[in-house]
Amino acid sequence: MATLAIRNVTKNYGDLEVLRGINIDADDGEFLVLLGPSGCGKSTLLNAIAGLEAISGGDILIDGSIVTGLEPRERDIAMVFQSYALYPTMSVRKNIEFGMRVRGVPPGERRAAVEKVAQTLQLSSLLDRKPSQLSGGQRQRVAMGRALVREPKVFLFDEPLSNLDAKLRIEMRAEIKRLHQNLETTIVYVTHDQIEAMTLATKVVVMRGGVVQQVGRPQDIYDRPANLYVAGFIGSPPMNFIPADLTVEGERIQARIARNGAAPVAIDVGPITADRAVLAGREVILGVRPEALTEAGEAVRPGKVAIDATIEILEPTGADTFAVISLGGAAVTARCHPRAFHSRGPARFELDTASVLIFDPGSERRID
Amino acid sequence: MNAVDSAHLGARPRTALPTTQQRSDGFAIAGRIAIYATLIAFALFFLAPLVVMLVTSLKPADEIRSGTFLALPVAPTLEAWSKAWTSACVGVNCIGVAPFYLNTFLITVPATVLSTLIGAINGYALTQVEFRGSRFIYGLLMLGCFTPYQGVMIPVARTLGFLDLAGSLSGLVLIHTIYGVCFTTMFFRNYFLDVPKELTRAARVDGAGFFQIFFAIMLPMSLPIMVVTVIWQFTSIWNDFLFGVAFTTGENAPIMVALNNIVNSSTGEREYNVDMAAALLAALPTIVIYVLAGKYFIRGLMAGSVKG
Ligand SMILES: Nc1ncnc2c1ncn2[C@@H]1O[C@H](COP(=O)(O)OP(=O)(O)O)[C@@H](O)[C@H]1O
Ligand SMILES: [Mg+2]
Numbered sequence: 001m002a003t004l005a006i007r008n009v010t011k012n013y014g015d016l017e018v019l020r021g022i023n024i025d026a027d028d029g030e031f032l033v034l035l036g037p038s039g040c041g042k043s044t045l046l047n048a049i050a051g052l053e054a055i056s057g058g059d060i061l062i063d064g065s066i067v068t069g070l071e072p073r074e075r076d077i078a079m080v081f082q083s084y085a086l087y088p089t090m091s092v093r094k095n096i097e098f099g100m101r102v103r104g105v106p107p108g109e110r111r112a113a114v115e116k117v118a119q120t121l122q123l124s125s126l127l128d129r130k131p132s133q134l135s136g137g138q139r140q141r142v143a144m145g146r147a148l149v150r151e152p153k154v155f156l157f158d159e160p161l162s163n164l165d166a167k168l169r170i171e172m173r174a175e176i177k178r179l180h181q182n183l184e185t186t187i188v189y190v191t192h193d194q195i196e197a198m199t200l201a202t203k204v205v206v207m208r209g210g211v212v213q214q215v216g217r218p219q220d221i222y223d224r225p226a227n228l229y230v231a232g233f234i235g236s237p238p239m240n241f242i243p244a245d246l247t248v249e250g251e252r253i254q255a256r257i258a259r260n261g262a263a264p265v266a267i268d269v270g271p272i273t274a275d276r277a278v279l280a281g282r283e284v285i286l287g288v289r290p291e292a293l294t295e296a297g298e299a300v301r302p303g304k305v306a307i308d309a310t311i312e313i314l315e316p317t318g319a320d321t322f323a324v325i326s327l328g329g330a331a332v333t334a335r336c337h338p339r340a341f342h343s344r345g346p347a348r349f350e351l352d353t354a355s356v357l358i359f360d361p362g363s364e365r366r367i368d
Numbered sequence: 369m370n371a372v373d374s375a376h377l378g379a380r381p382r383t384a385l386p387t388t389q390q391r392s393d394g395f396a397i398a399g400r401i402a403i404y405a406t407l408i409a410f411a412l413f414f415l416a417p418l419v420v421m422l423v424t425s426l427k428p429a430d431e432i433r434s435g436t437f438l439a440l441p442v443a444p445t446l447e448a449w450s451k452a453w454t455s456a457c458v459g460v461n462c463i464g465v466a467p468f469y470l471n472t473f474l475i476t477v478p479a480t481v482l483s484t485l486i487g488a489i490n491g492y493a494l495t496q497v498e499f500r501g502s503r504f505i506y507g508l509l510m511l512g513c514f515t516p517y518q519g520v521m522i523p524v525a526r527t528l529g530f531l532d533l534a535g536s537l538s539g540l541v542l543i544h545t546i547y548g549v550c551f552t553t554m555f556f557r558n559y560f561l562d563v564p565k566e567l568t569r570a571a572r573v574d575g576a577g578f579f580q581i582f583f584a585i586m587l588p589m590s591l592p593i594m595v596v597t598v599i600w601q602f603t604s605i606w607n608d609f610l611f612g613v614a615f616t617t618g619e620n621a622p623i624m625v626a627l628n629n630i631v632n633s634s635t636g637e638r639e640y641n642v643d644m645a646a647a648l649l650a651a652l653p654t655i656v657i658y659v660l661a662g663k664y665f666i667r668g669l670m671a672g673s674v675k676g
Binding site: 047073078079081086087099102 | 564566570571572573574575576580589
């Protein structure tokens with residue numbers, strides 16, 4: 001168990017800057033998820049934490065002490081790789097105990113440790129098989145077992161579930177979460193899957209192009225994304241972005257969404273703030289989660305604004321039905337009750353004004 | 369062929385079938401006969417010299433003189449074999465090929481083991497460890513593969529002299545090891561190129577060092593290519609003549625040099641049967657190796673291409 005600190009870490013491959021000044025702190029027992037699209041530098045950062053990849057600048061601290069120049073074995077970490085990287089000529093047992101053999105752990109202790117981990121991960125009946133005789137899910141478990149048997153300060157996972165089919169992925173996700181709850185060890189987990197990040201993390205780091213976009217608890221990142229990129233990356237279906245004009249109305253700020261052949265929709269977005277006042281009279285982008293836009297009831301409730309629109313597409317998913325309408329020139333998705341609409345055509349929606357976010361189209365940042 | 373035909377025909381109405389099917393069966397059989405005939409002809413063509421050698425080695429001297437060289441022995445005898453093994457004259461020493469056999473094993477086995485092991489370590493280092501200049505070093509090693517023996521004779525002679533190994537078996541082990549490392553490195557490097565880097569990374573996280581990773585993980589994985597390399601090295605070192613004749617003298621000569629000396633040193637009447645027996649004896653180990661490990665040889669050669 002340990003804290004982890006990443007201070008100004010940079011990494012270049014020749015002229016290519018893969019990590020550009022990364023700063024992250026993880027508490028003891030944190031489940032830190034590095035989230036971002038493919039190629040954004042997640043694996044590079046994880047390998048840097050592991051000591052598998054030298055960094056070009058900055059420092060990495062585990063439990064308060066600098067490990068930057070240390071070999072992986074001196075950092076007391078364990079890692080699960082995307083391809084599992086099982087030793088192909090060794091049995092499952094040999095795979096799991098390899099690290100202990102290298103460190104000269106006596107056979108009795110090794111056996112006990114392997115049995116314990118095998119039990120946790122339901123590998124007991126597979127211990128004498130070779131990796132080539134295992135299914136994808138079983139290989140994944142062995143890879144986990146090899147890491148778990150170590151009881152290290154920090155676990156590192158590089159997209160451990162990306163090679164599993166959808167059902168198994170969800171099962172293993174729950175399994176990993178349970179393991180973390182039992183072990184309470186610090187975990188750094190890399191994924192490009194925002195659902196995995198939301199479900200597992202105690203802290204999410206959203207990355208893009210070697211730059212950290214936002215660090216925060218999953219719900220905070222969902223509710224208050226720092227910029228348009230994070231807002232669009234997290235959430236499915238993604239957040240709606242609607243162009244609007246900001247105006248000052250007395251002590252309050254109003255956003256107006258222009259409409260084709262109809263009066264603009266005026267939304268009260270709260271009292272004047274210094275940052276928002278700067279944007280007054282300019283075009284901004286409103287961020288609206290699909291669940292902030294739903295079918296309207298008989299009367300418009302307080303804190304809501306009614307919007308009349310034509311449903312262009314209806315997408316039933318069982319739990320919800322998504323209705324796509326046109327608003328301010330954008331295709332906007334509303335999350336509705338499954339029995340609210342049965343056909344396309346004119347309908348009335350209501351927008352929850354308190355959850356509307358405002359982004360500056362220039363800097364792409366959220367403006368409060 | 370048949371499978372394709374019937375699958376193809378299956379889609380058409382059954383009534384139209386018989387004539388077409390008979391004709392295509394006829395073609396198939398004719399084709400097969402042609403293929404076998406050609407294969408057998410080629411096999412005979414390539415086997416003929418071996419048969420002649422074997423037949424000749426089993427004949428007594430007077431039968432060789434009287435009969436044609438293709439005639440089977442009337443009174444087959446192993447006399448020539450035993451003479452070749454124990455008492456044929458190699459130059460002025462009439463001691464047979466036996467001691468030279470031992471020499472060649474003493475050269476071939478250590479040189480094969482050493483060059484294979486070094487090649488494996490090189491291949492591992494060149495593919496799994498990132499270091500500056502690895503491509504350049506590999507380029508230099510490849511240059512070694514394309515350097516003909518003749519080109520390095522004088523430098524090798526001087527080096528062996530300098531190391532005080534001139535004319536010794538250890539000297540030949542050294543040359544064959546060095547010369548072989550180019551090839552063995554190439555084999556192992558190309559094989560290890562397909563091994564994902566995450567494997568060595570996982571082992572590093574597990575705490576293993578360079579040689580622990582090599583011996584515990586890479587070497588056991590490389591069995592197919594190791595068989596190829598061992599066969600390749602064993603055969604080319606066993607069959608070497610040039611280094612042997614240039615850098616050894618007298619009793620230290622390897623088998624191929626001794627064989628040459630036997631054939632050239634028969635004064636008076638040529639003992640073809642003894643020459644043939646000696647030649648077969650000289651070729652025997654490589655033949656045995658191919659028979660025993662040939663299956664793995666083909667498999668090892670294919671391994672890279674199938675994976676890639
Ligand atoms: N050894 C390397 N040499 C050059 N570029 C590399 C190397 N490894 C990774 N990269 C580049 O660094 C970037 C980040 O890679 P990576 O960390 O693997 O991304 P992610 O794991 O987020 O998909 C990519 O653009 C990749 O092409
Ligand atoms: Mg990656």
